[in-house]
Amino acid sequence: MLPLPALQKVLSASATILAPNITHLFGPSLSSGAAIYLASEPNYASHVSQRWTTHEAPSFIATIQPATIEDVENTVSKPEFLLTHYRRIKEFIPFLATGGGHGVSVQMAELQGGIQIDLRKFNHVDFDSETQRVTVGGSTIFSQLIGPLSASGAQFPLGTAYCVGIVGATLGAGVSANQGYAGLLSDLLEEVQLVTAAGKSVTSSRTENRDLFWAIRGAGANFGIVTSATYKVPPPINGGNVTNANFFFPESKALDVFKYIESLDDTMSERLAFNIAIVFDRKVGEVSLNEIDEYHVWPGNSSSLQVVLLVNVNFFGSVNSATRHLKPLFRLRPLRSEVLNVHWPAVFRTSYFGIEDTKACSRNQHVNMRSIGARSTNPKAWLKFLRELKSFSGAHPDIGASMVIHRFATQRVLRVTDEDSAYPHRQLKMHIQLETEYDDRRHEGIVDAFLNAARDDLTATSGFDTPAVYVNFAHGDEGPEAWYGARNLRKLTRMKQKWDPKGLFNFYNSLRPTEISDAELSEIK
Numbered sequence: 001m002l003p004l005p006a007l008q009k010v011l012s013a014s015a016t017i018l019a020p021n022i023t024h025l026f027g028p029s030l031s032s033g034a035a036i037y038l039a040s041e042p043n044y045a046s047h048v049s050q051r052w053t054t055h056e057a058p059s060f061i062a063t064i065q066p067a068t069i070e071d072v073e074n075t076v077s078k079p080e081f082l083l084t085h086y087r088r089i090k091e092f093i094p095f096l097a098t099g100g101g102h103g104v105s106v107q108m109a110e111l112q113g114g115i116q117i118d119l120r121k122f123n124h125v126d127f128d129s130e131t132q133r134v135t136v137g138g139s140t141i142f143s144q145l146i147g148p149l150s151a152s153g154a155q156f157p158l159g160t161a162y163c164v165g166i167v168g169a170t171l172g173a174g175v176s177a178n179q180g181y182a183g184l185l186s187d188l189l190e191e192v193q194l195v196t197a198a199g200k201s202v203t204s205s206r207t208e209n210r211d212l213f214w215a216i217r218g219a220g221a222n223f224g225i226v227t228s229a230t231y232k233v234p235p236p237i238n239g240g241n242v243t244n245a246n247f248f249f250p251e252s253k254a255l256d257v258f259k260y261i262e263s264l265d266d267t268m269s270e271r272l273a274f275n276i277a278i279v280f281d282r283k284v285g286e287v288s289l290n291e292i293d294e295y296h297v298w299p300g301n302s303s304s305l306q307v308v309l310l311v312n313v314n315f316f317g318s319v320n321s322a323t324r325h326l327k328p329l330f331r332l333r334p335l336r337s338e339v340l341n342v343h344w345p346a347v348f349r350t351s352y353f354g355i356e357d358t359k360a361c362s363r364n365q366h367v368n369m370r371s372i373g374a375r376s377t378n379p380k381a382w383l384k385f386l387r388e389l390k391s392f393s394g395a396h397p398d399i400g401a402s403m404v405i406h407r408f409a410t411q412r413v414l415r416v417t418d419e420d421s422a423y424p425h426r427q428l429k430m431h432i433q434l435e436t437e438y439d440d441r442r443h444e445g446i447v448d449a450f451l452n453a454a455r456d457d458l459t460a461t462s463g464f465d466t467p468a469v470y471v472n473f474a475h476g477d478e479g480p481e482a483w484y485g486a487r488n489l490r491k492l493t494r495m496k497q498k499w500d501p502k503g504l505f506n507f508y509n510s511l512r513p514t515e516i517s518d519a520e521l522s523e524i525k
Helices: 004-029 069-077 106-110 143-150 166-172 210-222 251-263 319-330 344-354 379-395 441-460 480-484 486-499 518-524
Strands: 035-038 060-065 095-098 114-118 125-128 133-137 189-195 201-205 225-232 241-250 272-280 307-315 336-343 367-374 400-408 430-437
Touching (some): 004 060, 069 189, 133 143, 189 210, 210 480, 210 486, 241 344, 251 319, 307 319
Antiparallel strands (some): 125 133, 272 307
């Protein structure tokens, strides 16, 4: 087989030859509700789901939008999918299934000149108020849950943004501010329908294809295309109301804020969650936060940059019950503060003083980021990076940069055993995200060097002996052990060999199939 870079050049070149025939090859096997769009068409982008970031993006010669499960099966198994222009290799034209489109892995850049399987037509929500179960399509996003569940007085974790795909989040585990009392989304998952590499739709649950159900909860992108998923809806907390508090601190209070987070390392309430955005504001104390529209460095005069912290606190209980958790922050004398009692669907809209988080839901941004998983707080290390970030931003004013810390409770997460699913990081308490945004691609080397060094430093003080990162936040170069845990790798690679031996699903933080004996294969069948 050709080395990957050479193979990709061959695939991309031959795919260009194949592009005009995509409609001819796939059209006859698709239903009347399906659609095919060629990238060469002038209105292609208006019909196709765009990616959140353009950094290290895949490229497609065409997009197929299936409307039925049979459409997905026929697309994956189509014989003409084999590359026949170069008979000396036997490879498939690569494809990638997309839902919410928020994946950031640079591994997707290995897919060039492929086919996008856009699941946007699989976006239904079916909620049974009697059984408290909800079934969603493979591309359904969190905001689509709000109406059906709210109408019945139910409540469901919303991930880390309204616009993220529910299934995509779940396949990595599904972390959220609600996880302390509700658990991970993968813990709430009861059943999925997915199309495997063999082009067959199968059901996977605790009673059917159990080995696959174990694997997809934590490493799911490796094993197929999920067309629907069913979840148990957790009971509502506090009648579905949330205390949502916001604080605005200057740089001088950063260490004190970090020390408060550290004090909660072993004692944080299961109903509590923190989201901290470290940004740069040139008019501290003058500008209204409602005028801020993005959470990153504002390009401009570097000498006027001031570090500020936007601290959002979610407490899934009454304002009175939240008071003891908020008092330490009030004692630090924030520049601004507010405490709100909101219904659960309004949490994102009212976070950070009601600033609409357009960055989390915009498309085609050039965002280059790294993520670190931590189980203990290190205030000095965080403060050191904050100062390095300020210095970097001052030296490169046209590169937007920020640091976001999600501190989520883990009580309910830890009640589920490590062996229950492939998710390896139940001890993980914090997601530290380092984000940069810029238009000039000549900055790539400077940014990568800065982010990689920062990631190394913060990983060394994370409380883990080896790197641990939530796979859905991963940059894509950390490696399978960091994504899936050393203890899971042998079993997962055996599973990969069983369910995807040709590596069709190899473009999102993937495992690589390995040769295994017939005896080993029989053990997992």
